[in-house]
Amino acid sequence: MELTLKNVSYSYNPDAPEPVYAVRDVSLTIRSGDFAALIGHTGSGKSTLIQFMNGLLKPTEGQVLFNGEDIFEKKYPLKTLRQKVGLVFQYPEHQLFEETVLKDICFGPKNMGLSKEEQEERARHAMKLVGLAESYEDKSPFELSGGEKRRVAIAGVLAMKPECLILDEPTAGLDPAGRDDILGTVRALSDEEGIAVVLVSHSMEDVAVYAERLFVMKKGELLYDDTPKAVFRHYKELEQIGLSAPQVTYIAHALREKGFDVSEDAMTVAELKQEILRVLGK
Amino acid sequence: MIRDITIGQYYDTDSVIHRLDPRVKLAFTLIYIVSLFVGHGPWCYAFAFAFLVFVIVLSRVPVKFMVKGLRAMLVILIISALFNLFLVQGEVIFSWWIFRITREGVRMAVMMVVRLVFLVIGSSIMTLTTTPNDLTDGLERSLRFLRVIKVPVHEIAMMMSIALRFIPILIEEVNKIMKAQIARGADFDTGGIIKKAKAMIPLLIPLFVSAFRRASDLALAMEARCYHGGDGRTKLHPLKYGRTDIIAYIILLLYLGGMITMAVLLP
Numbered sequence: 270m271e272l273t274l275k276n277v278s279y280s281y282n283p284d285a286p287e288p289v290y291a292v293r294d295v296s297l298t299i300r301s302g303d304f305a306a307l308i309g310h311t312g313s314g315k316s317t318l319i320q321f322m323n324g325l326l327k328p329t330e331g332q333v334l335f336n337g338e339d340i341f342e343k344k345y346p347l348k349t350l351r352q353k354v355g356l357v358f359q360y361p362e363h364q365l366f367e368e369t370v371l372k373d374i375c376f377g378p379k380n381m382g383l384s385k386e387e388q389e390e391r392a393r394h395a396m397k398l399v400g401l402a403e404s405y406e407d408k409s410p411f412e413l414s415g416g417e418k419r420r421v422a423i424a425g426v427l428a429m430k431p432e433c434l435i436l437d438e439p440t441a442g443l444d445p446a447g448r449d450d451i452l453g454t455v456r457a458l459s460d461e462e463g464i465a466v467v468l469v470s471h472s473m474e475d476v477a478v479y480a481e482r483l484f485v486m487k488k489g490e491l492l493y494d495d496t497p498k499a500v501f502r503h504y505k506e507l508e509q510i511g512l513s514a515p516q517v518t519y520i521a522h523a524l525r526e527k528g529f530d531v532s533e534d535a536m537t538v539a540e541l542k543q544e545i546l547r548v549l550g551k
Numbered sequence: 552m553i554r555d556i557t558i559g560q561y562y563d564t565d566s567v568i569h570r571l572d573p574r575v576k577l578a579f580t581l582i583y584i585v586s587l588f589v590g591h592g593p594w595c596y597a598f599a600f601a602f603l604v605f606v607i608v609l610s611r612v613p614v615k616f617m618v619k620g621l622r623a624m625l626v627i628l629i630i631s632a633l634f635n636l637f638l639v640q641g642e643v644i645f646s647w648w649i650f651r652i653t654r655e656g657v658r659m660a661v662m663m664v665v666r667l668v669f670l671v672i673g674s675s676i677m678t679l680t681t682t683p684n685d686l687t688d689g690l691e692r693s694l695r696f697l698r699v700i701k702v703p704v705h706e707i708a709m710m711m712s713i714a715l716r717f718i719p720i721l722i723e724e725v726n727k728i729m730k731a732q733i734a735r736g737a738d739f740d741t742g743g744i745i746k747k748a749k750a751m752i753p754l755l756i757p758l759f760v761s762a763f764r765r766a767s768d769l770a771l772a773m774e775a776r777c778y779h780g781g782d783g784r785t786k787l788h789p790l791k792y793g794r795t796d797i798i799a800y801i802i803l804l805l806y807l808g809g810m811i812t813m814a815v816l817l818p
Contacts, residue, residue: 320730323734325730325733325734348736348738351733351734351735351736352736355734356731356734357734358727358730358731358734361731363727363728363731363757363760363761364728364731364732364735364753364757365757366752366753366756366757366760376732376735376736376737376753377735377736380735380736380737380738381736411760425735426734426735429735429736
């Protein structure tokens with residue numbers, strides 16, 4: 270699986286003498302096994318960008334290629350693409366509508382035209398992936414807690430067996446335990462099922478722990494496309510665009526200024542702990 | 552996708568008409584409609600037309616927007632014209648097979664169309680020059696006398712402005728849910744009526760759920776800020792008549808007076 274955005278731009282008034290761009294000249298590629306995070310200030314074009322990836326929005330300029338084929342070609346089967354590139358919107362629990370959890374998760378597979386048995390098999394598999402016990406099958410999605418609803422919604426997309434999963438702030442509004450649960454699940458999906466993941470996030474801490482690659486957006490343009498460590502070295506530039514590095518990185522920098530030889534690349538509590546122990550143990 | 556829906560067709564510009572008190576504009580609409588039914592004959596309608604042009608010029612709203620409202624009325628206009636044309640009895644001036652057109656029919660058809668066109672344009676002036684909120688404010692104030700017979704005027708006006716306020720929010724919500732369901736393979740565009748109607752279920756249920764959630768959140772937020780209905784509630788910008796409003800009322804009365812005189816004196 271290879272999903273490529275090639276010089277895509279999106280403007281609300283493409284014909285105006287000076288178009289206003291929501292996304293401007295962004296190029297990036299996502300491959301199987303990637304775990305990437307997309308970060309940027311509110312209004313930096315993240316949500317617009319991810320809608321290109323499954324053809325919900327057509328860029329005003331540039332191309333979107335899935336396995337080398339332009340998805341906005343006339344005859345391209347967008348429905349199949351949307352099944353292969355699963356998109357989980359912000360607050361996905363708001364899209365639940367069926368009477369039971371199982372039926373709701375079956376909605377995607379049903380639209381793919383699968384047999385009833387296969388729909389349910391896929392739905393049960395997806396429930397297992399997101400860690401929902403079988404006892405949830407016949408419950409109404411509306412009586413679940415926020416975190417559980419979100420799992421159901423994510424399972425609804427996973428049931429289509431996507432090769433690439435894009436999640437728009439999947440942890441917004443969840444408590445810390447719910448947040449770790451969801452992100453852990455996504456991480457496991459990427460590791461075990463080989464699904465490529467793109468995570469839109471505001472939390473540098475989450476990104477530092479889970480992502481292997483960061484896309485940083487600034488006013489519609491792609492500012493960085495690198496590993497988290499390399500990106501967080503630009504923490505001063507990140508601050509200028511309303512972002513920051515993880516707090517641990519700041520502590521590492523402060524320690525270095527005081528003369529401790531810890532690595533400035535420490536991003537997570539565990540990494541910094543190791544570094545401090547190493548320095549102290551010397 | 553559902554976009555570009557403008558409800559409450561306010562045209563944002565600055566003009567004498569825009570600045571008028573909403574109550575004056577309500578009165579204008581009412582008086583103008585009454586005048587259209589008081590008047591009959593070409594002179595009266597010429598007078599009504601002149602007055603309409605006068606107001607449109609003052610409002611500085613492009614005529615294009617005025618006429619837009621007519622498009623929705625086109626079917627009704629045609630039907631009422633046809634009915635009058637063929638069904639009114641009188642002196643036959645043209646007949647073919649079962650169709651008969653009478654002189655009175657032609658007269659009635661023309662009058663009906665002119666009346667309806669003026670009516671639509673006249674009332675769209677109000678909505679084009681008044682924000683929905685001003686409009687409900689004006690309505691609340693003008694209908695306050697109904698409180699005497701226990702009509703909850705304030706509550707109705709509040710409901711109206713909340714409803715108006717929520718239309719853009721709900722449209723955005725529809726867009727969001729639609730995209731989310733399309734991402735799950737939903738298909739809103741193909742198939743016959745029944746398939747399309749069925750396809751709306753995954754859209755409508757989440758929409759209703761969210762509308763109820765928003766309503767309950769809003770009610771809570773309002774209560775938290777001590778909202779308890781209209782009694783004793785004051786306004787940030789109370790409606791007050793200014794000099795232009797008085798002048799506008801005088802012009803309106805002169806217009807109505809003129810119309811009645813013409814209707815009585817002219818044949």
